[in-house]
Amino acid sequence: QQQVKQSPQSLIVQKGGIPIINCAYENTAFDYFPWYQQFPGKGPALLIAIRPDVSEKKEGRFTISFNKSAKQFSLHIMDSQPGDSATYFCAASIRSNSGYALNFGKGTSLLVTP
């Protein structure tokens, strides 16, 4: 079963808007929560990541908010641009005998209109 649940499946915002993508997990052993960005025809690439000992992390226009008690985390994109149009995946992992294998959400297709 999907260990990380992601919503919405797709999102359309105007340039300058703030799209928000949400994820939820069940396994409290997860200790690393990255977001990956994927452009058409390309492999996913790490965008930003957070560990559960902090509630928020910002990198440029991208912010992760983390709520450990609710087992939820979200990605906010400030001042979104058409170039941000891509598919975004949340993920979770834990150091185990599987290395750091990522458990991905199903993805959110984001379109930022001019």
Added chain:
Amino acid sequence: NAGVTQTPKFRVLKTGQSMTLLCAQDMNHEYMYWYRQDPGMGLRLIHYSVGEGTTAKGEVPDGYNVSRLKKQNFLLGLESAAPSQTSVYFCASSYSYGGINEAFFGQGTRLTVV
């Protein structure tokens, strides 16, 4: 520095045929993974390796085999291809340092089984 390179990029197989997908990384990473990406399903782990000579099953291993004879290479084999294996396959490698676990993905192999 090429990162993660997948060969081939595209392939069409007939049902029952076999093939091998090659993944090569030049970053000296210990961990390597094979994922498949299907519309609306996110990325699902097929097999992974935590070091040279080791392999293990992921979430959807049936119909696939893998080998990691050299640290830099991770091969994914399909012994008897089925239409359900039509997908985009991504190889990834990762490291862990200073609390960061970043996975680097290849460009993907688009496989169609007819």
